[in-house]
Amino acid sequence: MLAVSASFSAPQDRGLLAHHVAGTVERRYQTDANARPSEEADDVGQVVHRRPASMIPVSGENAGVPYGAFETTPLLSTPVPCVLKAASYTSSGARAAVRDEMKVLLRYSLPVFGTHLFEHSIMMATVISIGHISTVALAAATLGFMTANVTGLSILQGMANTLDTVLPPAWTSDQPKLVGLWTQRMTILVCVVLIPVLALWLHAEPLLLGLNQDPEIARLASIYLKWASLGLPAYAFNCVSRRYFQSQGLFTVPTRIILYLAPINIFLNYLLVWGPEPFCLGFIGAPIAASISYNFVAIAFVVYGAFFVPRTAWHPITLRAFTNLGYLAKLSIGGIGQLASSWWSWELVGLVASFLGPVPLATQSVLITTSSSFFQAPYALGIATSVRIGNLLGERDVERAKTVVRASFLLIIVLATLFSSVLITFRRSWGYLFNDDPEVVNLVAAVLPLVALVQIFDDAGAVVAGILRARGKQVLGATLNISAYYVIGLPIGLWLTFKRDFGLFGLWWGLNIAMAYASSIGLYICLTTDWDKEVEKVVARLAVDKGYQPVDEEHAH
Known part of the structure; x- marks a missing residue:
């Protein structure tokens, strides 16, 4: 029709x-x-x-x-x-609306999934390239990559997630240029945060030695971080730029750009790590290749935004970019806490597994890789849900915002069931995808049912996080994650692992308990949201920005 x-x-x-x-x-x-x-x-x-x-x-x-x-x-x-x-809605109309919203969310999620998949390939190409140099080089690159995740990348991603609160409603309001203004404001905050992060990356060796790392591995990891820092500003810019395009419904723009540049990154890794003289740089060639690739992506974002899409969302660069930074900083702190608290807990679980011996450590590596790979799809759905709800709040469409919530949870049930079924069905052979050691394969098969259970709670949590971001409730999300992981899940996991001799099973039981707690409470919060008040908050935010007044949503209505 x-x-x-x-x-x-x-x-x-x-x-x-x-x-x-x-x-x-x-x-x-x-x-x-x-x-x-x-x-x-x-x-x-x-x-x-x-x-x-x-x-x-x-x-x-x-x-x-x-x-x-x-x-x-x-x-x-x-x-x-x-x-x-x-x-x-009539009952039949409501069901049809949910089905249609599910189609919309799927269409939004697929390019987001592709974007994160190809971006992840940039880092994976770095690790794979270095892995063929030596075991020590691989250990150093892995340590450098983990340090980069904890001290920089998770922080920048958390800040960029904050834009899910302010950009989508601005785009569908009568002030679409606020999309560009809020993007400029976030760019200013990111530049401020980059200063201490870059200082840490450029002087990481004392920190790594203080954590009792092997001196040679710490030295190489610090070299890795120094060269990787060349691409950190571009990485931060790319995180912000993606949200700028996605808030306008242009989900395929980041995907197309990184799809074209991912093969260039692979070529650069080969050329700079293993290529002929004078291009062969060895160990430092991999982080240099990644840095060049991130800068290429940043340039492509600028060119695409300037020449290939209308500038409807762009705001002229003025001193207004320095207004309402306090409100955005508050949201950003919550966004960092919401994302980093979860991200860091998985790194901590991997560290604890290293004390259980080589077989549990190798098994944990397989399980973490599996879980994080499967998580990319629900994470993409969470972003799509956040943008979709934000657009609808900007339109003041309460009923359809409620419909999106229901549609997103129905989709995540399907995804979680599918992923869990795959893990259960292939649990006895899954380990062979990563390792040929029978002990590792058998332990992977034994723990995979717990990983399959994690998928249900973890996937639901991704959508919950997206809905909370759309509402500007990053602080609530951070509080929920911190209490789940660090107050409940990890202490119980450590107790089961070392006091009850559950070994690796104890850690995964702790993760399940943490995620069950966070996702169940988050689900209740999302389903009982007063969306009329959320619309009022959006209207207040847009109105005060017109009048150059600081945003204070808590007292807006």
Whole structure:
């Protein structure tokens, strides 16, 4: 019934649900009986919609910006969406709406998954390249990579996640240029944070020696971090840029860019680590290759944003970028706590496993790799859910925001069931994908049922985190994770491992308990959210930004 364009955009997806809404659409435009229709094209030039040229405000600060977008109009062409009245659904209409939202979330999630997968390949290519030099070199690269994760990458990712709160609602509001303004503000904060992180990376050897690391491994790991620091600013910029595009529904832009550049990274790793003279640099060639790749990605983001998409979301660079930094910093601290508390706990579990012996350590490496690989899909779904809900809050569409919550949890149930079934079905042969040692393979098979159980809680937690980010509840998410992992899960896991002699099983029981606690409470919080108040918070945030006033959502209503 509705034509669907090739562009992935929120207004376009709005059309999928329009025929389910038992309400009317308010369209603010001036009618001209003699107006000629004008053609609207998507970002690849395909005409997807005709509308009267007069459907454009003739006065006010948004003069010249189309208000009354039809549902099939791409988001880039129509920055200001229509405003839906509070909708009610029949039972059959509600089920159809949930199904349609599931389709939207899947379409959003797939390119996000691809982006993270190919970005992960940049680091994996580095480790693989160094791994063929020597065991000591591999250990140093692994130590350097873990240090980078804990002291830098997790912090930057947590800060970038904060943009899921402010960018999507701004894009679907009547002030789409706030997307660019909030992006500039986050860039300023990231630059401030980069100063101590870079200082640590450039002087990491004393820290690693203080942690009783082997002197040679600590020396090489510090060299790894020094050369990797060349790409850290670009990595931070890329984290922010992805959110800038994703908030506009342009989920495929980061995927396309990194898809083209991932093979270049592989080539650079070969050339700089193993290539002919004078290109062969050995150990330092791998972090240099990664740094060059991240800088290439950053340049590609700038070029794409400047020349290949309309600048509807961009805000001129002014001193306004230095306003409301306190509010964004508060959200960022919560975002770091929400992501890093979980990220660091997995690193800590791996460290504890090293005290159990070589076989449990090797087994834990297999299990962590398996769990983190499977987690990429629900993590992508969490990002898609956050963006989708944020867009709907910007439209003040309470009913469909509720629908997205239900749809996201239905999808995660399917994903978790699928992943858990795969692990249970292939548990006896799974270890052979990573190792040929029978002891390791047997222990992997024995612990995999606990890993399969973890998938259910961990996957649900990814969606919960996305919903909390959409609401600006990063501090709540951080509190939930910290209490789950460090107050409940890890202490119980350590007690079971060392006091009850459960070994590796004890650690995974602790993780299960932690995630069951966090996901169950998070699920309750998400399902009992007052979305009318969330809309009020978004409206207040947008309104005060118009008046150059600091944001204080706690007292906004």
